[in-house]
Amino acid sequence: MSNYAHSQQAEIMVRISEIEIHPEHLEKYKEILKVEAEASIRLEAGVIAIFPMFQKNDPTQVRILEMYKDKQAYQAHLKTEHFQKYKTGTLHMVKSLKLVDMEALDMETASQIFRKLKN
Template identity: 70%
Template sequence: MMLRISEIEIHADHLDQYKALLKEEAEASVRLEPGVIAIFPLYQREDHTQIRILEMYADRQAYEAHLKTPHFQKYKTATLHMVKSLKLVDMQAIDAETMTRMFKKMKR
């Protein structure tokens, strides 16, 4: 599995438009791409311009395929001028077994 946290800062005057485009892209990715396990956007309560996205892919190939999809390309192109900073942080699960249980629990 490939895990990543995207740390993004958005220009405040584009925040509402950015959040709408991100929501659309995340939904399409999870719905249309079998290799996308989760794209879960979040923002900091104290500073809404600070966006974090938890990204979970079946593997590196699923991530590479995701980058080529029309919905991701639309998001990337449309939001480029809205992004003040972007940092991609690759992560490693400490306890993958509990993560599996978490997803099973969500299906209840």
């Protein structure tokens, strides 16, 4: 791994949020999450990715790939108005939440994903 890729990996914070939503709140939750994710990407320079997904076989199982420039960017994200609105507005909709911090195996190759998306 090059020194550049290694220093980038040391800075970037990657997390997967594993969320289970109460079925009766699923559609409203997805609406609120979509707004929050879009605002995070548009308004926060330190947010690299907020990529919400749900399992095809069980849409109440939501996963969010989160990437931040560094831990300070993550801490700043938590204080934003759009995140606070999401968090307080969906608290009763969430059955379970698990935050899993991740380490990239190959950040150098992973960075190519974003270059490919531009084309």
